[in-house]
Amino acid sequence: MIRSFKLSSLSTQFKWEMTSIRHSLKKSLGLTSLIIGALTMNQATLADQPLKLSNTWDKTFVQSSKVDHKKVTFKNRYGITLAADLYIPKNTSGKLAAIVVSGPFGAVKEQASGLYAQTMAERGFVTLAFDPSYTGESGGEPRNVASPDINTEDFSAAVDFIGLLPNVDQNRIGVIGICGWGGMALSGTAIDKRIKAVVTSTMYDMTRVMSKGYNDSVTLEERTKTLEQLGQQRWQDAKNGTPAYGPVSLELKGGEPQFVVEYADYYKTPRGFHPRAINSNASWSLTTPLSFMNMPILTYIKEISPRPVLFIHGEKAHSRYFSETAYEAALEPKELLIIPNANHTDLYDRVDIIPFDKMTDFFQKNLK
Structure with a gap:
């Protein structure tokens, strides 16, 4: 069971996320936002300007000699240019099955999603790991929203792009969503019938956790107070002409719950640190929760069926209940795979326990 942490104006589970925010906002509105880590303003290229992509291998994992890699860009339905890494298995011919990958929430394609994409490319799939809108090397202004x-649209835009490649079979496209982008992957699969199979790894439903707190512990009174505070923050942002950000996230002070320590062990150390990742080096805007608090993304999860879904989660993960309840709500064909002794972030990069063999079998069976 997840430990409980008291905080006067919010659900117990958010103390670690709110402490740094409260210090920076006391002088203005005293806002206590739901699941926003805290962050520095990191302005980048505007959506209508050419993206400036890194030409060096700056991933948190070693480049594979078994696949070809290149940077690509494409636009989503809203006109935002997305940056992505395309991985193509070497010594292949004909049209191949393809997989689109993104996540975790606040990460970049140089971290877990790229590792997943490169590994699945080694196993014979054309893969694409992308930075979501407003983050990483992708376009969109303001940043970190x-x-x-x-x-969800970002996933479909990635399907648009990869499905038009000459070496990809449009009828054999799957999706992998990690952490908070696992929920987006499920939402995207429900609405986009071109996606034939979906895998989520260590999945978060971000609309659920932002609107209800961990383990659905936020009361109506707490939710109302948070929305009132977010409304006041909008006044401040409108007056200033720019969103408010706080201090850099995951700067531990001591006393944080274990799962926060685990996040920091990934994002703030050489294991997973990347300068463009919000969770490593910046923060979401303080009003980011607004659009999540009134829009449950898994409303239509049943409509993924008859296409298959595989949920993967760690036995010791604080977030395990997200996959368990989503699995219960989904229709067959579905499978829930629990990885013994694994915590939430173990499934970001621990290649010895991430079930790549299982994912390979799943996609080979269902993308044919």
């Missing part, structure tokens, strides 16, 4: 609608 998330949206359950736009980020």
